[in-house]
Amino acid sequence: MKSILFLLTLSFAISSFSQSDKDVVKNIYEKSLSDGKSYEWLDYLSNQIGGRLSGSTNAEKAVAYTKLELEKLGLTKVWLQPVMVPKWVRGEKEIAHIELGQGNIKKVNICALGGSIATHSNGLKSGIIEVKGIDELKSLDKDKVKGKIIFFN
Numbered sequence: 001m002k003s004i005l006f007l008l009t010l011s012f013a014i015s016s017f018s019q020s021d022k023d024v025v026k027n028i029y030e031k032s033l034s035d036g037k038s039y040e041w042l043d044y045l046s047n048q049i050g051g052r053l054s055g056s057t058n059a060e061k062a063v064a065y066t067k068l069e070l071e072k073l074g075l076t077k078v079w080l081q082p083v084m085v086p087k088w089v090r091g092e093k094e095i096a097h098i099e100l101g102q103g104n105i106k107k108v109n110i111c112a113l114g115g116s117i118a119t120h121s122n123g124l125k126s127g128i129i130e131v132k133g134i135d136e137l138k139s140l141d142k143d144k145v146k147g148k149i150i151f152f153n
Helices: 002-015 019-035 038-049 057-072 134-139
Strands: 096-101 104-108 128-131 149-152
């Protein structure tokens, strides 16, 4: 579907060009299909460099690789601009447990999303409401869930 949309967009753009412009754009398009390196570059970025989280070493490797590939193409000017990039660093692993009753504690695995704030050193204690999905959560009265931990199961 995306390639069809691209072709329609390209076709529309070409229709407003002069004949020589149309030939140039058509040649670029056909050359990119037959001699392009897009898949090779994508394969290298994905399978050799790997994940490229913002501010990570792999992100730096990907930028250096891309610059080198553009230089290999013989482009007139290839340069890097300095940018400020947020970098998330994982903090200490948190532990969690559920108090099932007096002296009855169950340890559970937890996972926090990047950029989330840490739990207070005193921990967090509240009632838990289990829901099966967002529709069930929406059906609950706001007063029933206020101040509670919502557990999506």
